Amino acid sequence: MRWTLKPKPNLERIKHLQEALQVDEVIATILVQRGIETYEEAKAFFRPSLSHLHDPFLMKDMDKAVARIEKAIADKENILVYGDYDVDGTTAVALMSTYLKTKHNLVYTYVPNRYDEGYGVSKKGINFALENDFSLIIALDCGIKAIDKVAYAKTLGIDFIICDHHRPGENIPEAVAVLDPKREDCEYPYKELCGCGVGFKLIQALAQKDGETTEDLIKYLDLVATAIGADIVPIDGENRVMAYFGLHVINTNPRPGIKAIIDQVEKTELTITDVVFIIAPRINAAGRMEHGNFAVALLADEEYEDAKKHAVDIDNYNLERRATDKEITEAALQQIEENKEQDRLTTVVYGEDWHKGVIGIVASRLTETYYRPTLVFTKSGGKLAASARSVRGFDVYNALEACKEYIEQFGGHKYAAGLTLEEENYEAFKQAFEDEVSKTIDRNLLTPEIKIDTQIELNDITPKFYRILKQFAPYGPSNMTPVFMTDNLKDTGYGKCVGADKTHLRITASQTDSNSIVAIGFGMGDKYELISEGKPFKAVYSIDENEWRGNVSLQLKLRDIKA
CATH class of the missing domain: 2.40.50.460 (OB fold (Dihydrolipoamide Acetyltransferase, E2P))
Structure with a gap:
């Protein structure tokens, strides 16, 4: 280690805050280190308020998104709420669909199958919308790179609203509205929302147009807090406010689905760490082992008895996930040892039959063991699919971008990403990734800090x-x-x-x-x-x-x- x-921050600033707050020097030091230097900033930090949330209409295209949804409701159109199969995606789908159902009874949900369709907007999902007369798809936690898919939907007369938080590529899909604070042309003041957080901003805007207040939406913040914890986004700014109020909902009046999970573990008061290690793995397990629809059903349940049944199924998926992840981690560690790859600066392993649903967890486990940028590959639909994890301080997304000549598609964040490539490119990619990391990583980052x-x-x-x-x-x-x-x-x-x-x-x-x-x-x-x-x-x-x-x-x- x-x-x-x-x-140590500037002593004058520490003394000033110490006097303003009447706290000891240690507390004042930690606050100044975190960018909190005045009484007002400290008050906002210690006493989060819903009034600290930004106006949702500051987000690029928000007005267009709201207008299109209002038109769909007025014209009695079928609306399909589409989201990724992980925690961020399924919480976002549950949030958006349950809110829209309070305004409109023609709202349905779609979560792609991890194995059959893969990550993000799929052609199969768009064809499902066509066959079932959906004229509007709201995509959550995905879509920012779905340029071809959105164009295909347009030829079929299907509109898209995209709510994403991943980094865009060079071009933006030609959707009716693209809500993503990471768009270069978006001046929204807070850039680090998760996908469910972007969804919350959209329902906040819809509520505002209907004369409702943010207080009316507090009950949805248990979902947002769960996504914030699971997606490992910064807990500052708006995320801190939403996590704070969302945790309060989880601990005082959670929705039936979350209550059913909490009751299984008999926990009295949950912290964000408990959300990450108790609630999130169970929600994730549905999409990993079976289908993300089970997670959406649990989170959208209105009756506790229904939620209890769904929670039992999801707990079983989680037990199965744990056993599978243990088995694959052991096989991956053995592969590293047998190939004598302990001295490389990257870990890249491949198992043809490894369960695609747990390779992200296995990548995290291997990163804990060898502490270096890690990729775990498996075979999926004739191609190789991988989950990437990184070490603190190293941007694995940029490293993958430097190797994109070997990659079919990829997406993600600084510390976690996913990709697919043709099997014949595996060895060349593996070497290119090792070369790129060797060239760019500060060697100190390879020792846990x-x-x-x-x-x-x-x-x-x-x-x-x-x-x-x-x-x-x-x-x-x-x-x-x-x-x-x-x-x-x-x-x-x-x-x-x-x-x-x-x-x-x-x-x-x-x-x-x-x-x-x-x-x-x-x-x-x-x-x-x-x-x-x-x-x-x-x-x-x-x-x-x-x-x-x-x-x-x-x-x-x-x-x-x-x-």
């Missing part, structure tokens, strides 16, 4: 300090859980390896003249020697609460320790 201590907000003493950790720290949530990219470093620690003699297989480390840490505090390091049992027999050590950690037999106490959640 590389420990990187963030630079822990970014440390600031160094503190154990005496700084008080109940009041933690109460303020808790209000930094929801956490995520651009607003990560604060991480601290403390030097000159010693175990009081109670340190031991714990867990069924003794892989975790539990320490009671103290510093000169400080109270002791329990620290837990998951998967850190092998570091016991560093702290045994009173040896001094330093630790990097976050702070959380431990509840045991009704008693709640603060504890350190260790990220790493060094002598």
